[in-house]
Amino acid sequence: MKHIFWIFLLGMQCALGQTSGTAPWRQTLNAFEKGFKLKSFNEIKPLLSAEFSIGVYQNPTTDPMLKSIVENYFQLDSLQLISDTLSDGLYKVKAKYFFKGQKDYASYIVFDKDGKIQYTDLFDQLYKVNRYEKSELVAKVPFEIINGAIAVKARFNDSSEEFTMLFDTGADGIALSEAMADKVSIKNVVDRSTSVVGASAKVKYSSGNTMQLGEVSIDRQNLVVFPTIRKGFDGLFGGNLLSRFITKVNFDTGHIELYSLGEFKGEGTPLKIDYSGMLPVISTDVSLANGKAISGEYVFDTGAGYNIISFGPFSHQHGLYQEVKADYYSTNFSFGHQSRIKLGSFSKIALGTYTFNNVQGAVQEYDETNKEWASHDGSVGFEIIRRFNFTIDVLHNLIYLEPNQGYHQPFGFTISGVNILFKDEEMVVNSVVRGSKAERQGIKSGALVHTINGNSAAELMEADKMNALKNSESNPVTFNITQDDNSKQITL
Known part of the structure; x- marks a missing residue:
C-alpha cells in the first residue's frame, strides 16, 4: 500500500x-x-x-x-x-x-x-461539510483502462500539459514522478519520509498545489515525488478525491462521477467501510482450498495488481503462507525492499453477499525484522473491483457495489511467471513476473495467447481444465502466442 x-x-x-x-x-x-x-x-x-x-x-x-x-x-x-x-x-x-x-x-x-x-x-x-444538504452531481470525468488500472487525464498548477494519472483508492493522496514534477513546477518542496507496503522511503514533499480534473479544480493539494510511477503513468491520486467528493466509478460508461458531500443514496448494495486511515477498508471473507475460512480488513484498492493480497503480518497470524498451495512465486520490490509473494488458489472470496469462487490470490511472506508493515490486513485489487460499478461515500462510511457488465467474466491467472487475462474470449498476457524465465524468454505484455499446453481460452474458462493445468505446472508449460506480429511457441 x-x-x-x-x-x-x-x-x-x-x-x-x-x-x-x-x-x-x-x-x-x-x-x-x-x-x-x-x-x-x-x-x-x-x-x-x-x-x-x-x-x-x-x-x-x-x-x-x-x-x-x-x-x-x-x-x-x-x-x-x-x-x-x-x-x-x-x-x-x-x-x-x-x-x-x-x-x-x-x-x-x-x-x-x-x-x-x-x-x-x-x-x-x-470543515465546510453539511450532512443534510442534498448531494448534487458536480462533474463526470472520463477514464480508460491502461495496464490493468484506471487512467485519468489531469493538469497541475499553471501547466497546460495533460498528464496520465492512476486513480488509486489505495493511496491517501497524490504522488508524481520526478519527470512530471519538473514539468508542473510543484510548490513548497521539502524532504520527508513516507511509507509504502513493507518499506519506507525518502521523498520530496510539496504543498499548496492545484489539481485539475476536467472542469473540477482541487486546490490546496499536498503531494510527494517518487523517482518513477507504474509503467504508463505520470502519477497517481486517490484519497484527496475521496475526501472532497462522493465518488462513483462506472466501468460501463467509462466515467468517474463526482458528487458534492451531503445527503446521498447510491446505487447497488451498501457496505460499511473504515476510513480512519484515509483509505477505504472493507471487511472481506476468504476461504482457502483446504477449507480454512478467515475474515480480514482489506483496503478496497484500485491500484493493486493482484486479485487479492494478504500482507505479511496477517499471513503470518493465520498461517496463510504455509497453507496456500503455490501456483507460482513472485517477488515484490518496493523502494529497495523486497518481499517474497506466493500466488495460489482461494476457494472463495466474499465482499458482503458477493462471492467469487476459485480465484487466484497472493500472500506475502512475513519478515519479523521488517517494522514497516501496513496497518491493514491486505488489499482487494483491481481484477475483483472492476466487476462492480462502485461508489465510495466516506462522509457516511459506505461503499455501494453494483455488478456491472464484466461481473461474470472469468478471472485471470498466473502460470510459469505469465499473468494472463481473458479478453473477448481470448487470452492476453497482462504482465510477466519480474526476473522469471518467461521474462528472460522475451514474453511481453500484450501478447495474444492462443493455447497453453494445447488448451484454448474457451477450454481454460472451465474450472476443471484450469485446475488440471495448474496442477501440472511442475512439468514444462508450452505457450503458443502471437507477439510483435510474429507467431511463437515458447516452452517454460
Missing part, C-alpha cells in the same frame, strides 16, 4: 453547555459541555465514539483537528437542550450553544447507542 503523509492544521475554537438526566447521552452531553468550557481536549476525548468524525475525517485522525477547535473556538457560556430523537440506533440531539459575545446557535449533536459522540454539525461545518 502507498501511504502519503498529510498535515491538517486548523486555527479555530468550540464549546458546549449543561443539561441533566440519566440517559447515557445526557451524561455525555454534560461532560462535553464541561470540557468545552475548560477548553480541554483531554476531557472530551473519552466521550467520543470509535466512529467519531469531523466531516470526512475519522477517529483518530480527528485528534489534532478537535484539539485545535476546542482550544481556539469561542468561549462557551452554556448549552441548552432543545429536542432529541432516536433513529437507526443513533440519538440525534438538537441543542443551542451560547458563546460569549456571539449570537446563540442551534445545531445537532449525534450520539451512538452507548451515548458516545459520533459527530456534531458544528464541527462538520467548520
Whole structure:
C-alpha cells in the first residue's frame, strides 16, 4: 500500500453547555459541555465514539483537528437542550450553544447507542461539510483502462500539459514522478519520509498545489515525488478525491462521477467501510482450498495488481503462507525492499453477499525484522473491483457495489511467471513476473495467447481444465502466442 503523509492544521475554537438526566447521552452531553468550557481536549476525548468524525475525517485522525477547535473556538457560556430523537440506533440531539459575545446557535449533536459522540454539525461545518444538504452531481470525468488500472487525464498548477494519472483508492493522496514534477513546477518542496507496503522511503514533499480534473479544480493539494510511477503513468491520486467528493466509478460508461458531500443514496448494495486511515477498508471473507475460512480488513484498492493480497503480518497470524498451495512465486520490490509473494488458489472470496469462487490470490511472506508493515490486513485489487460499478461515500462510511457488465467474466491467472487475462474470449498476457524465465524468454505484455499446453481460452474458462493445468505446472508449460506480429511457441 502507498501511504502519503498529510498535515491538517486548523486555527479555530468550540464549546458546549449543561443539561441533566440519566440517559447515557445526557451524561455525555454534560461532560462535553464541561470540557468545552475548560477548553480541554483531554476531557472530551473519552466521550467520543470509535466512529467519531469531523466531516470526512475519522477517529483518530480527528485528534489534532478537535484539539485545535476546542482550544481556539469561542468561549462557551452554556448549552441548552432543545429536542432529541432516536433513529437507526443513533440519538440525534438538537441543542443551542451560547458563546460569549456571539449570537446563540442551534445545531445537532449525534450520539451512538452507548451515548458516545459520533459527530456534531458544528464541527462538520467548520470543515465546510453539511450532512443534510442534498448531494448534487458536480462533474463526470472520463477514464480508460491502461495496464490493468484506471487512467485519468489531469493538469497541475499553471501547466497546460495533460498528464496520465492512476486513480488509486489505495493511496491517501497524490504522488508524481520526478519527470512530471519538473514539468508542473510543484510548490513548497521539502524532504520527508513516507511509507509504502513493507518499506519506507525518502521523498520530496510539496504543498499548496492545484489539481485539475476536467472542469473540477482541487486546490490546496499536498503531494510527494517518487523517482518513477507504474509503467504508463505520470502519477497517481486517490484519497484527496475521496475526501472532497462522493465518488462513483462506472466501468460501463467509462466515467468517474463526482458528487458534492451531503445527503446521498447510491446505487447497488451498501457496505460499511473504515476510513480512519484515509483509505477505504472493507471487511472481506476468504476461504482457502483446504477449507480454512478467515475474515480480514482489506483496503478496497484500485491500484493493486493482484486479485487479492494478504500482507505479511496477517499471513503470518493465520498461517496463510504455509497453507496456500503455490501456483507460482513472485517477488515484490518496493523502494529497495523486497518481499517474497506466493500466488495460489482461494476457494472463495466474499465482499458482503458477493462471492467469487476459485480465484487466484497472493500472500506475502512475513519478515519479523521488517517494522514497516501496513496497518491493514491486505488489499482487494483491481481484477475483483472492476466487476462492480462502485461508489465510495466516506462522509457516511459506505461503499455501494453494483455488478456491472464484466461481473461474470472469468478471472485471470498466473502460470510459469505469465499473468494472463481473458479478453473477448481470448487470452492476453497482462504482465510477466519480474526476473522469471518467461521474462528472460522475451514474453511481453500484450501478447495474444492462443493455447497453453494445447488448451484454448474457451477450454481454460472451465474450472476443471484450469485446475488440471495448474496442477501440472511442475512439468514444462508450452505457450503458443502471437507477439510483435510474429507467431511463437515458447516452452517454460
